[in-house]
Each structure stands twice: as C-alpha cells, then as structure tokens.
Amino acid sequence: MIAENSGKIYRFTMNHGLGYGFSEVYDFTDDSMFDGRYGYAYNRRDEGILAEYSMNEIRSSGVALGPITFYKFPNVRGIGAWKYLFQTSDFLISERPTSKALQGMHNRNDNWAEMKEWFRWPYNLKQKRIFVPYEEVRYLETGILNGPGSVVEKFTMKNMYVQLINTYYTLEQTKEFLKDLPKEGKSA
Numbered sequence: 001m002i003a004e005n006s007g008k009i010y011r012f013t014m015n016h017g018l019g020y021g022f023s024e025v026y027d028f029t030d031d032s033m034f035d036g037r038y039g040y041a042y043n044r045r046d047e048g049i050l051a052e053y054s055m056n057e058i059r060s061s062g063v064a065l066g067p068i069t070f071y072k073f074p075n076v077r078g079i080g081a082w083k084y085l086f087q088t089s090d091f092l093i094s095e096r097p098t099s100k101a102l103q104g105m106h107n108r109n110d111n112w113a114e115m116k117e118w119f120r121w122p123y124n125l126k127q128k129r130i131f132v133p134y135e136e137v138r139y140l141e142t143g144i145l146n147g148p149g150s151v152v153e154k155f156t157m158k159n160m161y162v163q164l165i166n167t168y169y170t171l172e173q174t175k176e177f178l179k180d181l182p183k184e185g186k187s188a
Helices: 055-059 148-168 171-178
Strands: 008-013 020-027 037-046 063-070 083-087 099-102 118-121
Touching (some): 020 063, 020 148, 037 055, 037 148, 063 148, 148 171
Antiparallel strands (some): 008 020, 008 083, 099 118
16 A cells, blocks of 8 residues: 555535535555555535544544545546545555456346356455355445546435435335445444
8 A cells, every 4th residue: 555645535526516525545556556546435425615624523424435446546626626635644444455346247237136256356366266146245346447526426326315215205115225325434
C-alpha cells in the first residue's frame, strides 16, 4: 500500500441535489497498477457544506459501500470533482481487499446466485481456482473497475431507495426492504 496516497477523505456531490457524501480512498498501485485503487463511501449524507469536518463523525456513520475498485483516483478539479478534505493515518485496510469474481460474463443471468463459477479474488495463481456458491461471496464487491462517479451514483441510488420505500410501500413492506441495507457501523 502506498500510505501517502491512502486514507484520503473526500466529499462528493450527490446526484439529483440530494446533498453530499463522503469517501475514503486507498492506493495499492504498488501491488497492481491496473486494479489497485479502492474507495469506500460512508453512510453520512449532509444537506450542505460545513466549514470543518471531523474524521470521527464521518467514520461513526459506518461504511455504506465498498471497497469499490477504481480505474482512476477522484478528480479534484473540473466536472465531477471531489473535494479533498484531509488524510487519516488510521487506515480501514492495510492489504488489498478480497473481491468476488466470476469465470464468465455477469450478463448471462440477472440472478447471480444461479451462476456456479464464483471465486474469491485474488487467489494463488499457481493453484486451481476454487469455485464457491454465490452466497459465500455475495457480500463482497466485484473487481469490476469503476470511476469515482460510480460511487456517487451507487450512494445516490441507496438514498433514493430509502426515499422510495418510505413513500410507496406499507410500513411492513418498508421494514422488510430495510433489512437489505447495510447496518450502520458495519465495515467491509
């Protein structure tokens, strides 16, 4: 891990005027230039911009998404720029995170649990891949490369999901749907 590029905290603008989210970024390009960049999005959403931010307050909201694999680090200038806030030396991770991978194409079936060729990545390339049932890797992110904008989109969708289920569904249905969301304080 490249420590001087890791643990950086950014604020990003959510889509549809929903406010601001926060992400922590890690650099493992010393291990892999291709897929060595990762980002976590926190559960915190602010309506406006604050003069100061506290790492403890951001972290206490829990991880909402991640680690999402980036193909590049966030822009700090221009369209879609993220605001760099500060860096922490209290890292969430110190090794490249495990992800799920599929031997084949994801678009073969919309229900990923029906595909049998799932395995954990990285694995020992000198050994045969060990395929596992999807339920054993469901909680892991894919290693699909994303731009920082994907974090914005996914975090915005999570917040829109909460608005949708609390508006258009009964209380009983809403409680059931809320079980699908990560619990606050749960980290990757």
